Structure formats: structure tokens, C-alpha cells
Amino acid sequence: QTVVTQEPSISVSPGGTVTLTCGLSSGSVSSSYYPSWYQQTPGQAPRTLIYSTNTRSSGVPDRFSGSILANKAALTITGAQADDESDYYCVLYMGSGIWVFGGGTKLTVL
Amino acid sequence: QVQLQQWGAGLLKPSETLSLTCGVYGGSLSGYYWAWIRQPPGKGLEWIGEIHHSGGTNYNPSLKSRVTISVDTSKNQFSLKLSSVTAADTAVYFCAREWDWDVWGKGTTVTVSS
Numbered sequence: 001q002t003v004v005t006q007e008p009s010i011s012v013s014p015g016g017t018v019t020l021t022c023g024l025s026s027g028s029v030s031s032s033y034y035p036s037w038y039q040q041t042p043g044q045a046p047r048t049l050i051y052s053t054n055t056r057s058s059g060v061p062d063r064f065s066g067s068i069l070a071n072k073a074a075l076t077i078t079g080a081q082a083d084d085e086s087d088y089y090c091v092l093y094m095g096s097g098i099w100v101f102g103g104g105t106k107l108t109v110l
Numbered sequence: 111q112v113q114l115q116q117w118g119a120g121l122l123k124p125s126e127t128l129s130l131t132c133g134v135y136g137g138s139l140s141g142y143y144w145a146w147i148r149q150p151p152g153k154g155l156e157w158i159g160e161i162h163h164s165g166g167t168n169y170n171p172s173l174k175s176r177v178t179i180s181v182d183t184s185k186n187q188f189s190l191k192l193s194s195v196t197a198a199d200t201a202v203y204f205c206a207r208e209w210d211w212d213v214w215g216k217g218t219t220v221t222v223s224s
Contacts, residue, residue: 001171046214051209051210057210096168100157101157103154
């Protein structure tokens with residue numbers, strides 16, 4: 001069974017730029033996987049940031065952007081702020097109506 | 111603005127059937143796929159399955175034998191049933207609209223304990 005991979009944890013300095021990635025245990029991610037990205041703080045429902053690779057969800061600031069980089073889906077945060085410190089999840093569409101979430105990345109801003 | 115409201119039993123005994131419903135308010139079920147997702151305590155998100163407003167379903171292969179998702183277009187709601195629950199099914203369960211993933215329910219905590 002294909003596993004969706006994410007970095008377990010990443011740190012970024014306030015004001016810095018960070019890229020989180022979403023890959024496959026076997027194979028490359030393309031836009032055909034319709035990667036989406038979510039931000040989640042403890043006790044809250046996920047907040048959708050990006051869907052279909054690079055479409056920003058309503059109300060999401062443009063410092064969050066999605067792309068495909070080196071065969072992985074990528075979420076780039078520019079000008080990181082303290083309240084960006086959260087868990088981030090991606091999901092990929094595997095075809096045949098099946099979606100698989102990544103294990104999540106814990107982002108620390110310090 | 112579309113909102114999802116979830117409800118259902120929050121405490122179950124092992125072997126019972128989990129039953130949750132998600133109501134769609136401010137919009138229609140039509141034209142979309144709708145999903146159930148869960149998150150065990152301290153762990154990541156897991157996609158459970160989806161349903162189209164026409165009734166077509168797809169399920170996570172690891173849960174397929176125990177899951178049923180159904181839709182009631184007259185009530186603008188869809189439901190999840192998970193049979194033969196164990197402690198491993200303890201989680202927060204979310205409903206959401208797929209593809210744009212722009213609408214999520216607030217989550218329902220389900221605890222399985224004897």
C-alpha cells in the first residue's frame with residue numbers, strides 16, 4: 001500500500017521562508033494527485049490552505065502557496081509568523097475515489 | 111455560506127456500531143463528494159470514505175469491511191456507520207466536502223470503552 005510521506009517536524013525563523021513536502025513511498029507526485037494542504041491547531045478542525053496543487057482556499061493569505069517540486073507536492077510559507085506554528089497535513093488522490101493523508105508535519109516558528 | 115453540522119453518539123462499547131450524521135446547511139449536497147475523516151488522539155488524519163450526492167461510495171480499503179456511508183438528499187445530510195468498533199476506533203470524526211475541501215464539520219469525539 002502506498003504511503004504518503006511528510007517531514008515529521010520542521011523549524012523556521014520568524015519572517016523566514018519554509019517549504020513542506022508531500023511525497024509517495026513509491027513514485028512521483030504530480031498535479032493528477034490533486035494535492036491539498038491543511039493547517040490544524042490542537043482541538044480544532046483542519047483549515048484548508050491549498051487544494052488542487054496550487055489553488056488557495058478562500059481567505060488564505062498569499063504567503064501560503066502550493067506547487068510541485070522535485071516530484072513532490074510542496075507547501076511554501078513566506079514570511080513565517082508565530083501563529084503559523086501548527087500541524088500541517090497533505091492529502092493525495094490515489095484514483096478510484098481513494099484519498100490518502102500524509103502523517104503530518106509539526107512546524108515550529110522560533 | 112455552507113456549513114456542516116455533525117451529531118451522533120460519543121461513547122460506545124466494543125462491538126457496537128458507530129453512527130454519525132452530517133447535515134449540510136446553507137447549500138446543497140448536489141454536485142459534490144462528501145467525506146468522513148477521523149483523527150485518533152495525538153495522531154494524524156485518516157480518510158474513511160466518500161459519498162456522492164447520487165449515492166456512489168468509495169471506502170478506505172483498511173476499513174471497507176466495516177464502513178457504510180449513506181446519503182439522504184431530502185434531508186440534505188449524509189451518514190457514517192462503522193460496525194464492530196474497538197478501542198482503536200476512538201477518534202475525533204470529521205465530515206467534509208471533498209475536492210475543494212473548503213467546508214469541514216467541527217468534529218465529533220467518539221470514545222470506545224467497556
